[in-house]
Each structure stands twice: as C-alpha cells, then as structure tokens.
Amino acid sequence: MGKYGFVLGLAAAIVCADQITKWMVVAWIPLYSVIEVIPGFAELTHVKNTGGAFGFLARAERWWRLPFFLGASLLAIVLLWQVVRRTDAHERAVLFAVGSILGGAVGNLIDRAREGAVTDFVSLHWRDYYWPAFNVADSFISIGVAVLVWQSLRSGRVGSSGKGPAREQ
Numbered sequence: 001m002g003k004y005g006f007v008l009g010l011a012a013a014i015v016c017a018d019q020i021t022k023w024m025v026v027a028w029i030p031l032y033s034v035i036e037v038i039p040g041f042a043e044l045t046h047v048k049n050t051g052g053a054f055g056f057l058a059r060a061e062r063w064w065r066l067p068f069f070l071g072a073s074l075l076a077i078v079l080l081w082q083v084v085r086r087t088d089a090h091e092r093a094v095l096f097a098v099g100s101i102l103g104g105a106v107g108n109l110i111d112r113a114r115e116g117a118v119t120d121f122v123s124l125h126w127r128d129y130y131w132p133a134f135n136v137a138d139s140f141i142s143i144g145v146a147v148l149v150w151q152s153l154r155s156g157r158v159g160s161s162g163k164g165p166a167r168e169q
Contacts, residue, residue, distance in 0.1 A: 010103060018135060021121070025046050031047070043125075044123070
C-alpha cells in the first residue's frame with residue numbers, strides 16, 4: 001500500500017470509529033448525563049462543544065464561530081495533505097501521525113457541519129481536577145501531534161528521512 005492509501009485508510013478508519021462512538025453516545029446517553037466508568041477517574045458523559053480545543057471560542061457568536069472552525073478545519077486538511085505529499089513513503093511514523101490528525105479533523109468537521117458543535121463524551125478527572133471532555137477524533141489528533149513532535153525532535157524536522165549531507169561536528 002502506498003503512502004496515500006495508508007494515510008487515507010487510517011483517516012477513514014478513525015472517522016468511522018469517531019462517528020460510530022458519537023452516534024452511540026447520542027443514542028444511549030442523554031445530554032449532560034454521566035456514567036461512571038472508573039470511580040474517581042473516568043466517566044462517560046454526553047456534552048456538546050461549540051468551541052475548539054478546551055472550549056476555545058465557545059462563547060463566540062455562532063454566525064462567526066461556525067465559519068471560523070469550518071474554514072480552519074479545511075485549511076488544516078489542505079496543509080496536512082501537503083505534508084503527505086512531501087513525506088517519503090518509508091516514513092511511516094510521520095504518515096501515521098498525519099493520518100491520525102487528518103481523521104480526527106474530518107471527524108470533528110462532520111459534527112460541526114452537521115450540528116454546529118462537536119459531541120464529546122470521555123471525561124477524566126482526579127479529585128476536583130477535570131480534563132475537558134473529549135472524543136475519539138480529539139484523541140487521534142493528540143496522538144498524531146505527539147508523534148509529529150517526537151519525530152521532529154528525533155530527526156531535526158518533520159518529514160526528514162535522516163538522509164542527506166552529514167552534519168558538521
């Protein structure tokens with residue numbers, strides 16, 4: 001499988017997993033309800049996030065917020081595809097990261113386009129310290145970004161094969 005098939009296949013699998021889990025949450029958990037999974041640590045909940053990460057711009061007017069997030073998502077997708085085009089096929093970690101971010105971005109874009117908000121449902125906390133609720137798409141975006149950062153630190157830049165002129169010592 002070529003790099004494009006790998007990235008698109010991974011992104012499609014993530015979009016499917018994301019949309020199926022969101023559908024299950026919407027169908028089975030009433031809005032704002034909480035189901036404790038691991039006492040004192042993890043819950044399933046059904047919330048709608050009209051903003052971005054950590055509720056960024058959640059209180060902005062819908063007429064402004066929705067076009068902003070749709071446009072930002074589409075721009076991110078175009079930029080991610082440019083990374084795929086410039087990445088060698090053997091750089092599987094980078095391609096995995098880009099596919100993960102792409103799948104997550106598309107999963108959340110579908111929610112925003114359909115409802116104007118993203119369905120979140122995983123809530124983690126320790127005592128009174130709560131992490132903002134998130135979903136499968138958010139998880140893969142975070143994993144992808146972490147892998148890109150790791151690869152960037154290891155190789156000196158994202159998309160670098162490590163081949164090329166030797167570094168001066």
